[in-house]
Amino acid sequence: MKLIIINGPNLNLLGKREPEIYGSKTFEDYFKKLQEKFKNVELSYFQSNIEGEIIDKLHEVGFNFDGIILNAAAYTHTSVGIGDAVKGIETPVVELHISNVHAREEFRHHSYIASAAKGVIFGFGLKGYELAIQSFL
Ligand code: CA2
Numbered sequence: 001m002k003l004i005i006i007n008g009p010n011l012n013l014l015g016k017r018e019p020e021i022y023g024s025k026t027f028e029d030y031f032k033k034l035q036e037k038f039k040n041v042e043l044s045y046f047q048s049n050i051e052g053e054i055i056d057k058l059h060e061v062g063f064n065f066d067g068i069i070l071n072a073a074a075y076t077h078t079s080v081g082i083g084d085a086v087k088g089i090e091t092p093v094v095e096l097h098i099s100n101v102h103a104r105e106e107f108r109h110h111s112y113i114a115s116a117a118k119g120v121i122f123g124f125g126l127k128g129y130e131l132a133i134q135s136f137l
Contacts, residue, residue, distance in 0.1 A: 001040065002065045003136055005031070005129060006057055007047040008073035014098075021099050023125055030126050038133055051075055055085045062089025067118075067136040069129060071096045076111045083112030094132045097122035 007027065015026035031045050046057050054072065061068060062085070070093050075082050086093050093116065100123030101108040114120050119135060121128045 001067075001136065002042045002044075003067045003069065003133060004044040004046060004057075004061050004065055005034075005069045005071075006054060007045075007071050008054055008075050009049040011071060011073055012047050012049070023098070025126060027126075030129070034129060034133065037130070041133060041137075043133070051079055051081060055081055058082070058085040058089055058093075062091045065091045067091060068093045069096055069132040070094070070113065070117075071098070072113060076101075076113055077107055079112055083116065086113050087116040092118040092136075094118055094135055095120040096128050096132050098125055098128060099123065 011027060014022055015024055015029070027045075027047070035043055048054050048057070054075065058068070068091050070086070072079065072082050072095070076095070076097070093113070095111060095113045095117040102122070111120070121132050121135075124131060
């Protein structure tokens with residue numbers, strides 16, 4: 001089982017700023033724990049602050065991986081391009097958000113990805129990534 005986690009803009013700051021919303025763990029530390037927990041899963045991780053790099057990564061993995069866990073961060077609410085890329089690939093995508101986007105500002109309630117996603121997980125903190133992996137097993 002080959003899965004990839006793709007994180008979008010500013011998620012490289014996890015654990016460093018706004019711990020009240022996003023927690024105090026860095027994603028790199030959490031990713032190591034995920035790898036230990038899911039030893040039978042070939043798990044990769046990619047983070048970019050650049051929309052086109054996220055689209056390129058979706059094209060690269062979107063025909064040969066078994067699943068994509070995508071937290072496109074702010075691009076979720078703005079990017080027709082990432083939404084189109086998710087529609088254009090074959091690998092199923094689980095959209096994920098650490099925070100409960102529906103309990104936050106109105107502009108976070110809309111997603112360009114959700115309609116093409118296999119499912120959406122939000123509001124469970126970093127634990128959501130674990131739930132997303134389990135959804136593919
Ligand atoms: O809850 C999520 O996972 C979000 O995708 C996070 C995005 C936000 O724009 C989405 O509406 C919901 C923001 C990621 C920013 O991450 C930071 C982490 C630490 C410090 C500052 C920003």
